[in-house]
Amino acid sequence: xxxxxxxxxxxxxxxxxxxxxxxxxxxxxxxxxxxxxxxxxxxxxxxxxxxxxxxxxxxxxxxxxxxxxxxxxxxxxxxxxxxxxxxxxxxxxxxxxxxxxxxxxxxxxxxxxxxxxxxxxxx
Amino acid sequence: xxxxxxxxxxxxxxxxxxxxxxxxxxxxxxxxxxxxxxxxxxxxxxxxxxxxxxxxxxxxxxxxxxxxxxxxxxxxxxxxxxxxxxxxxxxxxxxxxxxxxxxxxxxxxxxxxxxxxxxxxxxxxxxxxxxxxxxxxxxxxxxxxxxxxxxx
Amino acid sequence: xxxxxxxxxxxxxxxxxxxxxxxxxxxxxxxxxxxxxxxxxxxxxxxxxxxxxxxxxxxxxxxxxxxxxxxxxxxxxxxxxxxxxxxxxxxxxxxxxxxxxxxxxxxxxxxxxxxxxxxxxxxxxxxxxxxxxxxxxxxxxxxxxxxxxxxxxxxxxxxxxxxxxxxxxxxxxxxxxxxxxxxxxxxxxxxxxxxxxxxxxxxxxxxxxxxxxxxxxxxxxxxxxxxxxxxxxxxxxxxxxxxxxxxxxxxxxxxxxxxxxxxxxxxxxxxxxxxxxxxxxxxxxxxxxxxxxxxxxxxxxxxxxxxxxxxxxxxxxxxxxxxxxxxxxxxxxxxxxxxxxxxx
Numbered sequence: 152x153x154x155x156x157x158x159x160x161x162x163x164x165x166x167x168x169x170x171x172x173x174x175x176x177x178x179x180x181x182x183x184x185x186x187x188x189x190x191x192x193x194x195x196x197x198x199x200x201x202x203x204x205x206x207x208x209x210x211x212x213x214x215x216x217x218x219x220x221x222x223x224x225x226x227x228x229x230x231x232x233x234x235x236x237x238x239x240x241x242x243x244x245x246x247x248x249x250x251x252x253x254x255x256x257x258x259x260x261x262x263x264x265x266x267x268x269x270x271x272x273x274x
Numbered sequence: 275x276x277x278x279x280x281x282x283x284x285x286x287x288x289x290x291x292x293x294x295x296x297x298x299x300x301x302x303x304x305x306x307x308x309x310x311x312x313x314x315x316x317x318x319x320x321x322x323x324x325x326x327x328x329x330x331x332x333x334x335x336x337x338x339x340x341x342x343x344x345x346x347x348x349x350x351x352x353x354x355x356x357x358x359x360x361x362x363x364x365x366x367x368x369x370x371x372x373x374x375x376x377x378x379x380x381x382x383x384x385x386x387x388x389x390x391x392x393x394x395x396x397x398x399x400x401x402x403x404x405x406x407x408x409x410x411x412x413x414x415x416x417x418x419x420x421x422x423x424x425x426x
Numbered sequence: 427x428x429x430x431x432x433x434x435x436x437x438x439x440x441x442x443x444x445x446x447x448x449x450x451x452x453x454x455x456x457x458x459x460x461x462x463x464x465x466x467x468x469x470x471x472x473x474x475x476x477x478x479x480x481x482x483x484x485x486x487x488x489x490x491x492x493x494x495x496x497x498x499x500x501x502x503x504x505x506x507x508x509x510x511x512x513x514x515x516x517x518x519x520x521x522x523x524x525x526x527x528x529x530x531x532x533x534x535x536x537x538x539x540x541x542x543x544x545x546x547x548x549x550x551x552x553x554x555x556x557x558x559x560x561x562x563x564x565x566x567x568x569x570x571x572x573x574x575x576x577x578x579x580x581x582x583x584x585x586x587x588x589x590x591x592x593x594x595x596x597x598x599x600x601x602x603x604x605x606x607x608x609x610x611x612x613x614x615x616x617x618x619x620x621x622x623x624x625x626x627x628x629x630x631x632x633x634x635x636x637x638x639x640x641x642x643x644x645x646x647x648x649x650x651x652x653x654x655x656x657x658x659x660x661x662x663x664x665x666x667x668x669x670x671x672x673x674x675x676x677x678x679x680x681x682x683x684x685x686x687x688x689x690x691x692x693x694x695x696x697x698x699x700x701x702x703x704x705x706x707x708x709x710x711x712x713x714x715x716x717x718x719x720x721x722x723x724x725x726x727x728x729x730x731x732x733x734x735x736x737x738x739x740x741x742x743x744x745x746x747x748x749x750x751x752x753x754x755x756x757x758x759x760x761x762x763x764x765x766x767x768x769x770x
Binding site: 161166174183215257262267269 | 298303305306307308315316318319320322323338345346350352353354355359365366367369375378379383387395396405407413417418419421426
């Protein structure tokens with residue numbers, strides 16, 4: 152029952168973050184690229200302020216899968232590394248914590264480019 | 275030419291254009307983004323939970339595995355030309371999750387292959403995702419410096 | 427002087443240059459539209475047998491040129507001038523075609539207004555006796571325009587309701603001073619760049635409508651004609667929003683533009699409504715509609731007099747990113763049916 156409740160929270164929080172993004176795109180004419188930048192920066196700031204962690208404990212993937220979660224991982228990695236390694240952690244912490252997603256995107260991007268050609272739709 | 279026109283002509287035209295341009299449907303767009311985005315997060319959560327249970331990963335590794343899985347599926351769907359159809363329906367529902375980040379890297383990598391592997395695919399991989407990394411990382415470094423001195 | 431300038435912006439052609447032949451090659455999506463029967467060839471796919479979409483566009487333009495010359499039974503060596511352009515940087519698709527045609531070449535950039543621009547300049551060359559026959563072309567390709575002006579094809583992005591769909595198509599017309607052909611060109615109006623401050627690159631109809639209204643009203647003033655004098659008035663690719671804006675702007679200027687006379691090429695070429703949004707665009711749009719839809723009807727005499735006004739949004743990605751508004755342009759040419767008795 153608990154996990155069912157968690158899944159409900161994942162769906163609601165994740166969906167809500169996306170719906171806010173859609174409203175921003177439609178209302179402010181921000182391009183999707185700007186939305187991505189806005190979300191990641193917002194995630195970093197909220198996480199440093201200690202406001203994002205409660206959302207992650209509440210909704211798990213609902214808060215970590217959206218790009219704000221990516222920012223949160225950057226921030227948490229930096230803070231943790233600063234605690235453990237001192238000032239050098241300022242530079243190493245963020246990317247270490249997010250290496251998985253970035254490396255995957257770069258690698259799969261190259262592989263996909265090798266295997267597929269872009270196609271126009273409705274052709 | 276337009277410099278000689280009084281400002282009010284431009285303003286009047288802007289209002290006219292506003293009147294003639296159909297609105298995007300806000301409620302419909304948000305609803306679609308909501309349910310598709312929610313489902314993507316659900317998939318992320320299930321993969322995280324499953325890998326935690328069956329692949330013997332600790333919770334932070336399992337979370338990374340969930341992200342990598344979503345990135346992989348996005349790359350595949352982008353490659354076979356399905357992702358942009360889903361995105362056309364869902365809008366921010368696919369942009370905001372990590373799928374949007376992955377698609378933003380994979381699609382220009384494919385598109386600019388005709389300009390070569392280095393300056394085409396390799397460089398253009400970061401056309402849309404580059405700013406995301408630039409501002410995300412810089413913000414975290416900047417706040418990291420503050421954190422180093424003040425440790426709140 | 428043979429050509430007579432009338433009014434501020436209009437030229438009257440005394441020799442009435444004739445469109446000897448025309449050809450249009452389009453993509454598969456256009457080939458499923460209502461004008462399918464008029465096209466000379468419909469490509470099986472967007473690649474057109476090439477490795478890149480840029481080359482596909484180049485081959486499409488080249489094929490339209492060859493087809494047009496073939497229909498007029500004219501050898502490329504005898505053509506004295508080649509005028510044309512496309513939407514790509516440095517009009518590369520057309521330049522590559524000119525490389526193979528080996529005809530003296532003047533490259534034009536008028537964005538989507540290129541077909542009217544090339545016919546206008548071509549008519550001037552013919553009428554003045556400077557060159558004839560003259561080959562006039564314009565072409566665009568959805569895949570090359572998307573990547574240059576917008577996003578990669580596989581990028582997940584929602585199109586706004588005002589967005590237009592770039593036509594994959596190329597049109598070519600051969601102009602000469604003979605007496606029989608598809609139609610003759612009697613007047614041409616060179617447009618001014620008009621910019622009323624539209625910055626939204628996804629609403630090009632709105633950016634171009636003021637230029638269309640300006641050229642059209644100048645044409646009416648210069649020639650003393652009204653919409654009633656025409657079977658049809660065609661704009662290039664204003665789309666749904668742009669054409670209703672044009673009607674409104676013309677009304678404000680005191681000119682009536684009846685619905686049964688006024689049509690937009692951008693709303694004729696596709697019938698699949700989803701994903702097209704506000705209509706078609708691209709210089710291949712007006713070029714292929716001219717060849718497939720307008721010229722055959724002028725030839726048969728179904729229409730006697732048509733005004734063809736192609737519109738262009740002259741923005742670059744750089745100027746757009748720098749926040750500059752979109753300069754609009756429109757050029758018009760008056761096309762007339764050639765009566766049988768004139769043949770002699």
